[in-house]
Amino acid sequence: MIDSGIKDAANSAKPSAVVFAYHSVGVRSIKTLLARGIDIKLVVSHEDSATETIWFESVAALCEERGIPRITPDNPNTPEVIAQIAALQPDFIFSFYYRNMLSKDILALAKRGAYNLHGSLLPKYRGRVPVNWAVLHGETETGATLHEMTVKPDAGAIIGQTAVPILPDDTAFEVFGKLTVAAEQTLWNALPAMIAGTAPRIPNDLSRGSYFGGRKxxxxxxxxxxxxxxxxxxxxxxxxxxxxxxxxxxxxxxxxxxxxxxxxxxxxxxxxxxxxxxxxxxxxxxxxxxxxxxxxxxxxxxxxxxxxxxxxxxxx
CATH class of the missing domain: 3.10.25.10 (Formyl transferase, C-terminal domain)
Incomplete structure (x- = not known):
């Protein structure tokens, strides 16, 4: 049976997207967009760091395999990158585990909205490395949240969430594996309504959570x-x-x-x-x-x- 979301997308012009992506969440999310009929015009990513242990899947390898153009600017918010994205006239902009903040000028280029996948149940654990912070604080549950991007990080309206348990002996690495699947599920379930323009917008009450910085x-x-x-x-x-x-x-x-x-x-x-x-x-x-x-x-x-x-x- 062909999923109705895929069928609808196939029967009309494919919605287009520019995707900012890295890590395993980036790989699985790009695959999910393609499966839902999204035409990915460009992927903006990072070069792997020689000082970092690379244990995750490669966005670069996926883009090469699928023939998707990819760039890796140190700063995505330069006039040159903004002009390159503007020329593509994307319907959507997505950010999947991309490590840099995107400017309001980039967010404004998405005709049908800019969206991010975050590794917590927003509004809890906004900011950096949310999986590690949740485990550190002894949480028994976390999840993946798809939300609208605003200039303020992790503050936009929530489109969908999927919760996962944190078992008493789970490490952050193990929880991250669960969240990679949860992110894929969240995006897969939300895309048909997003494409149709009927996705819910749930208020993201920032008073019910806190912002956390990076860890060294x-x-x-x-x-x-x-x-x-x-x-x-x-x-x-x-x-x-x-x-x-x-x-x-x-x-x-x-x-x-x-x-x-x-x-x-x-x-x-x-x-x-x-x-x-x-x-x-x-x-x-x-x-x-x-x-x-x-x-x-x-x-x-x-x-x-x-x-x-x-x-x-x-x-x-």
Whole structure:
């Protein structure tokens, strides 16, 4: 059976779009637009950074495969880029995990609206790296939101949302995988009404959420005086392939690769361990300010996971 949204688009001139996209969300969303009959005139993206771990899908590879023109300006808001987009006369402008803000001059070029996919249930967690912030704060749910773009970030009317659970042991990487699917579902479900001009516009009440900035690798430093749950949430929020939660011991730098929150009713932690990292019988404990602990299942030093012999060397 042919989806009615695809059939309707095929029976008339295809709506056109300029797409700002990067990362796996960018790849899946571009594929969704194409499947819904959107004519993508241009993709604006980023060059991969040599200093970043590239664990996600490639917008560049997809554009090459599908023959879609792609540019990667450092600044998308220059007169040259604006003129290039204006010449294409796009019906829609979409932003999918693109990292730069778009100016009002660019947003005004979309005849039928400019829309962004954001990785939270707006208005909560507006701004940068919303997945990491949600995990860090111990949220049990997040989601993907399609919304109108305005000059103020993540402030436009909401077109659609899809929620996903954050399980107690989920890392941000695992949650991001769920959100990639949720973003695809949200866009797929919303596009027929957007094309028909009948999409709902739900007010985005900014008083019900907060704005968050970006995070740096240094923000992964562990404060062992905090509760075990807080330390575990930090680990989950920045676990590899993100830079990782870390601690420095005797001038050496250690990153938690894998960990679990110890259930003290079923697992006995050796008594009188100091706050911080201790190794007892090859088991690595991270003792926290509330007297509870996490078990560190894999610990990295200089990019290598420590084996039993290395643990004896560092923690004898």
């Amino acid at each position: 690798p240094e923000d992964g430093r562990i404060d062992w005086s905090k509760s075990a749950q807080d330390v575990y949430n930090l680990h989950r929020a920045v676990a590899p392939p993100y830079p990782g939660a870390f601690t420095d011991i005797h001038g050496k730098h250690f990153i938690i690769e894998k960990a679990r929150l110890i259930n003290h009713s079923t697992t006995k932690v050796p008594a009188n361990l100091p706050q911080g990292v201790s190794v007892v019988d090859n088991v690595i404990f991270g003792v926290c300010g509330d007297g509870k602990a996490i078990e560190i299942l894999a610990l990295q030093h200089e990019g290598k996971t420590l084996d039993k012999e290395a643990l004896k060397l560092f923690f004898a």
